Amino acid sequence: MLQVSVLRNNTEEVKKRLKVKHFGQPELVDIIVALDNERKKLQADFDATQAKVNTASREIGKLMAGGKKEDAESIKNEVAGWKATLEPLKEQMAKVEKELQDTLVLLPNLPSADVPEGKSPEENVVVREGGEKPVLAADAVPHWDLIKQYDLIDFETGAKITGSGFPLYKGKGAKLQRALVQYFLNFNTDAGYTEYLPPFMVNEASAFATGQLPDKEGQMYHATADNFYLIPTAEVPVTNIYRDTILKWEELPIKMTAYSPCFRREAGSFGKDVRGLNRVHQFEKVEIIQIVDPEKSYAVLDEMVAHVESLLVSLELPYRILRLCGGDMGFASAITYDFEVFSAAQERWLEVSSVSNFESFQTNRMKCRYKDAAGKMQLAHSLNGSSLALPRIVACLLENNQSAEGIRLPQVLHAYFGAEKIG
Template identity: 60%
Template sequence: MLQVSYIRENRDYVLERLAVKNFKQPELVDEVIKLDEQRRQTQNALDNISAQANAAAKQIGELMRNGKKEEAEAVKANSNTWKEEAKKLSEQLSSVEAELQQKIVVLPNLPHTSVPKGLTPEENEVVLENGEKPQLPANALPHWELAAKYNLIDFELGVKITGAGFPVYKGKGAKLQRALITFFLDEAEKAGYDERMLPLLVNEASGFGTGQLPDKEGQMYYVGIDNLYLIPTAEVPVTNLYRDVILKADELPVRNCAYTPCFRREAGSYGAHVRGLNRLHQFDKVEIMQVVHPDDSYIVLEQMSTHVQSLLQKLGLPYRVLRLCGGDIGFSQTLTYDMETWSAAQQRWLEVSSVSNYETFQSNRLKLRFRNAEGKTQLAHTLNGSALALPRIVATLLENYQTENGIKIPEVLVPYTKFEWID
């Protein structure tokens, strides 16, 4: 959530940056500023009336102690008028604050100055490309056919149990999945992240804190009877560990990682591009998250990007890094890098990670602060990233490492899988 004071003091810049994100309701900026002015005026009037009422209460006490009852009654009559006025102003203030909150939560985060303009994913900026694309034989199979051939994943059984987008991993497919999760967690630990095991259901306050609500409620599974949401990513519970927390400066940076299943409705997703593991309603992911000093967040963002890239390099997967354009970047993010791997059988890039800086957008919602060198509280910056999401990693591993004799397991995973080949 943007800070009202920042919007008020930087109106033109806010409008300029929101235009880069193609925000369709720029008039909300002036509405927020107007409501904030009403709020401050009402608050000042309430403070003045309250001060008069408090002064009158003291005066009444003194008059009564001095035996001046009639004068005390006269002051009391005025005091009752002030109390009524204070009650009306308090109600007005609550109404204005509620309307202000309703407006400001709709405003997305401001994109960083390096975010390119653009409307579609095709306009994202390619920052770098790494690795050679494997040349597969003409009879190479896509991962969903490989999964069936080697009895690794049963998509139809998942449909029977739950529905489309809920695959069942079997045999070496399940072991490969588990191996990747452990490998990603071990690598995160080496990079200084502390592991957390987290709830898979969160309340509305948690969804609001990280920006999923009210922006993405249509993509989240909702448990109505308990007013809870299945998590779309571990980002939500792991970041909410620090909701309403004031950290000490020497506690920064906070580094956490977590493995969780993730649940997304993916409403409206259909067609060949979502076949197999390309788009699921339930999938596994290892998430990394940091809470940092504002001066360090963009340095940390590059470090997190490098960490994700190191995983892809160790797996031997060709990849590229994209800086998302204004039309593709998320509601809460200031700057996002997407990492994509090359699917040799499908002949296209598949997104496997997003690493993002939120600056103070999440911490303002979470009331996540730290005490700076001057002893004053200050909003921290939050960052998170997938390290990594498994479905498309599994898809590209199966496709890119297929041979006539089976599917070779990357050397780095063999200590985890305990086998070198799927055959």
């Protein structure tokens, strides 16, 4: 959520930047400022009258104590008159405030100055590529065939148990998941991130704070009996650790990592895009999250990008890093880098991580603040990234490393998996 003060003081600049995100309702900015003006005016009126009531009430107390009952009664009558005017003011204020709030949450975060212009994924900018695309044998097959061949995942039974998009990992397939999660978590804790294992369902307040509500309600599974949402990413519960919190300056940066299953309804899409592990409703992911001093958030962003990159390098996968263009960015993000790995058998890039700086967009919703060196209250900045989402990593590991002798695993996984190859 953007701060009204920002909209008020930089109205034109805000509209200009919203345009980079291809946001369709720039007029909301003016509406919000107008609503806020109205809010202020109403509050001034209300406060002045309430002050009179408070003063009179104290007076009544003194008069009663002094036994001057009649004087007290006459003031009471006066107070009753003021209070009558207070009621409609209060209602009006609540109405305007709600309208202001409801409108404010419709505005996406402003893209940072580094965000490239563009509307669609084709306009994302490739920042760099790394690793080497393997040259596969002529009979190389996509991961869904390899999964069958080595009996790693049973999609059909997963569909029977729950529905399509809920894979049932089996045998070495299941063990590979465990190995990857372990490896990723250790990689992150070695870099100074504190490990958490969060709840996998969250309440409404938490879903709102990180921006899933009201924007993406339909994308989450909703347990209506208790009004809980299944998390689409560990970002939601973990970032919410610091909801309604005032941090001390020295506590920053806060670095957290967490494994969680991720649940996504993701309606739409078809065909090749959704085959095998390309798109599923439940998948495993390890996430990294930081809450930092605003001055340092862009340096931290670079650090997180480098961290994820080194993780990919260690997996010996060909990858590329994209800077998303305005039109392809998420609602809450100020800048996003996507990581994609090359799936050699499908001959396409698959997204495996997304590292974003949210600046104060989430922390403003969450009321996550800190006291700076001068003792002044400031909103912290929040960032997060995947390190990494498993399904597509698995798809690429399988496809890129297939051979007549089985699937070779990168060195770093040997100890975790207990073998050097599958098959």
